[in-house]
Amino acid sequence: DVKVTQSSRYLVKRTGEKVFLECVQDMDHENMFWYRQDPGLGLRLIYFSYDVKMKEKGDIPEGYSVSREKKERFSLILESASTNQTSMYLCASSLYGVEQYFGPGTRLTVT
């Protein structure tokens, strides 16, 4: 079974803090994704990576950066957290880009 894990289920941070969200997958998948999920808006792609050290912007990259130093790990970084980044963050991975496997999500609150 594919397993995608995220470092925290719940996180509370203050405005202006630097925030790291970590995602690890154990199936040697090439592709990894970071989404945010907001009610009524569905999933919006922040960044994705199709190989180590390779990344591409998704639909809403502003205010975020990513890092993929190892194949199994994909990190999402909020350089200076703001209240409008309060959301559910979902990480996913895929092998051939068809079926995506998701982690349980991190609910981030920025106060």
Next chain:
Amino acid sequence: GEDVEQSLFLSVREGDSSVINCTYTDSSSTYLYWYKQEPGAGLQLLTYIFSNMDMKQDQRLTVLLNKKDKHLSLRIADTQTGDSAIYFCAEKSPDSNYQLIWGAGTKLIIKP
């Protein structure tokens, strides 16, 4: 433009069939998906259909694809309380090998 649309809520009685509908805009889509998100959890792939198919059945789930109308539906027979979840429709982006285009999700509410 690329857009996937679905209703935000659907309420059905336990034991009835649920039909969740989705429309998409890109006629060249090759794969269409249904994902399920249970409360407090990530998304899980339920089923998918290739664009050269009209129907796919898997136990209580039936997926119907109408390519002419760009309409996808998910029917859940004999709906149970465990089916309470948000159901997301998604299509493979024609512009990318990696990306999916997501609907906003339909929350399925089961009435006893």
